[in-house]
Amino acid sequence: MQNIALGAFVLVVFYNLLFYKIPLGLGVGFWFLILNLFFIATAKVDSRRILTGVGFSAASVLFAFLFSLRSNFLVQVVDLVLAVLFTTAAIYAYRSQKEPRFELPYFLTLPLKLVGNSIFYFGSNLKNSEFSSSKISAGKVSYIARGILISAPILAVLFILLSVGDPIFGRVAQLFFKDIGLRLLISVTIFAAFVALGIVRAEKPDDREDTQKVVSSKAYELSTIVGGIVFLFAIFIGVQFRYLFTGVGERELHNLGIQSLTYSEYVRKGFFELIAASVLASSVVLYVLRFIHKFHAKEKIWVQGLTGTLIFEIGLVLLSDFQRLNLYQATHGLTRARVFGFVFLVWLLAMLLILVWRVFVKTESQRIFIATLSVSLVTVLTINIANIDSLIANDFKPTVNSEIDYSYIASLSTDAAGSWPEIIRESEKILDEVAVTPEDIKPDENRKLTLTYLALNRLDTKIAFLISKYGSNDLYYDWTGGGNLRDFNSRKWHSFNFSQYLAFKKIEGNYEDYKKVKHLIARTSALQSSVKPEVQKDTQLDRPIEPPLVTD
Numbered sequence: 001m002q003n004i005a006l007g008a009f010v011l012v013v014f015y016n017l018l019f020y021k022i023p024l025g026l027g028v029g030f031w032f033l034i035l036n037l038f039f040i041a042t043a044k045v046d047s048r049r050i051l052t053g054v055g056f057s058a059a060s061v062l063f064a065f066l067f068s069l070r071s072n073f074l075v076q077v078v079d080l081v082l083a084v085l086f087t088t089a090a091i092y093a094y095r096s097q098k099e100p101r102f103e104l105p106y107f108l109t110l111p112l113k114l115v116g117n118s119i120f121y122f123g124s125n126l127k128n129s130e131f132s133s134s135k136i137s138a139g140k141v142s143y144i145a146r147g148i149l150i151s152a153p154i155l156a157v158l159f160i161l162l163s164v165g166d167p168i169f170g171r172v173a174q175l176f177f178k179d180i181g182l183r184l185l186i187s188v189t190i191f192a193a194f195v196a197l198g199i200v201r202a203e204k205p206d207d208r209e210d211t212q213k214v215v216s217s218k219a220y221e222l223s224t225i226v227g228g229i230v231f232l233f234a235i236f237i238g239v240q241f242r243y244l245f246t247g248v249g250e251r252e253l254h255n256l257g258i259q260s261l262t263y264s265e266y267v268r269k270g271f272f273e274l275i276a277a278s279v280l281a282s283s284v285v286l287y288v289l290r291f292i293h294k295f296h297a298k299e300k301i302w303v304q305g306l307t308g309t310l311i312f313e314i315g316l317v318l319l320s321d322f323q324r325l326n327l328y329q330a331t332h333g334l335t336r337a338r339v340f341g342f343v344f345l346v347w348l349l350a351m352l353l354i355l356v357w358r359v360f361v362k363t364e365s366q367r368i369f370i371a372t373l374s375v376s377l378v379t380v381l382t383i384n385i386a387n388i389d390s391l392i393a394n395d396f397k398p399t400v401n402s403e404i405d406y407s408y409i410a411s412l413s414t415d416a417a418g419s420w421p422e423i424i425r426e427s428e429k430i431l432d433e434v435a436v437t438p439e440d441i442k443p444d445e446n447r448k449l450t451l452t453y454l455a456l457n458r459l460d461t462k463i464a465f466l467i468s469k470y471g472s473n474d475l476y477y478d479w480t481g482g483g484n485l486r487d488f489n490s491r492k493w494h495s496f497n498f499s500q501y502l503a504f505k506k507i508e509g510n511y512e513d514y515k516k517v518k519h520l521i522a523r524t525s526a527l528q529s530s531v532k533p534e535v536q537k538d539t540q541l542d543r544p545i546e547p548p549l550v551t552d
Helices: 002-018 027-041 050-066 073-095 104-108 110-128 138-165 167-178 180-199 216-240 263-289 297-332 336-360 365-385 388-395 406-411 414-434 443-470 473-480 498-509 516-529 533-538
Strands: none
Touching: 002 027, 002 180, 027 050, 027 073, 050 073, 050 365, 073 104, 073 110, 073 365, 216 263, 216 297, 263 297, 263 336, 297 336, 336 365, 336 388, 388 414, 406 414, 406 443, 414 443, 414 498, 414 516, 443 473, 443 498, 443 516, 443 533
């Protein structure tokens, strides 16, 4: 217990010295590395799963470092969640005295189990550990108290003298104590959490396999459930084939009985509903898999046939969803939602293939777990390696009313920095066209001005952030005019992000071109100030909702 408490105290000191109020970046990887080393150091020496734990720790550290590769917020969230999940799995492996249960639902619920067990063991250890007052003699307690009372004023005086004697140390001390209340709260929380995680014991998994045959009546129950879903999906797929698996133009949707006027409305109304239906049906398949290999041969074949048919239909429903997405992107390009929707569809289809294998072949749960985990890791690694924002901004540009949506592209992360020069050029072109008759700006021209102003301001914010974080003092003061304070915490190595740094180097190499953004914002603002009030009122920023539609 003393070693665990000492390790937790060292981690708290480490956090306060290096990570307090530092933006997330490269430091996330080092932080998870140190955490996993702490858990390895506090692992039980008789653990039979130490190598499994090291594997989970390695995966955790990998995704923690990948956090600093891209600046796409969604990708970073996925990396952080996986880093936490694998760290949790590693803790369980280090504390486990038996073989862990290799089941995906169990694996995904480990963080919740760990929190519950940590609270339980932390509370019980406070009562029964060697730190309990019942196990420490009164004499020891009195001497410890006297030591604290004597050392406290001495430390205070020494601290004051050192702060006054050295201005640099004094400055550091001032910054440290400026928000001492918040520091103490976070430090106590971290200390308690690490002590709890250090003493937690993993639950002993029940490895007993129920080999008892399930009664035949259960097969009738499952056949009824699966058969009803199979029948419903068959009707749905039959209707879908009428239009989703044939070439249909956007204007023809209404003629086919679809009330949506555009692909965007059509996809938004059905995409996530079909995903939810597929996930729900897949959950039914997972439930059936608990019993399917326990039936007698006759019942087993019947349930296998229905379940296999259901999986095939789920696949067709997902293909239907994919076709909706494909129709949308072919007309209006890509966005993050469309890309991640596509990635999720591919992942779910891969999971269905694994389910097919599990339905017809009795396989150990460990093999199924490894297969699902491998597919999931490949999917996540793909979204890290592939520059999603760059693909959207440069290769599959989103469009509205046959116009590239540069305001949306400008809202993407610095992964899309390669598109910024094009945004600047297009903004110049729009302003030159509108400036011909600034006194007679029409609603459509005002719409372009408004979206251009939005795009340029987003670029300005991103460029200022990058220069503040990675640029020299001269470059920073030139961009901001010397009127803004720089956040020096964001310039520390802990917050380094590879994608952001590459974007800054592009700005630094073509600084005069990027500096046009300031001038273009001023021009746009001047033109907008000359727009008549009635024109501003009639300006519609989104695409029209009444036919005829304007399409590519």
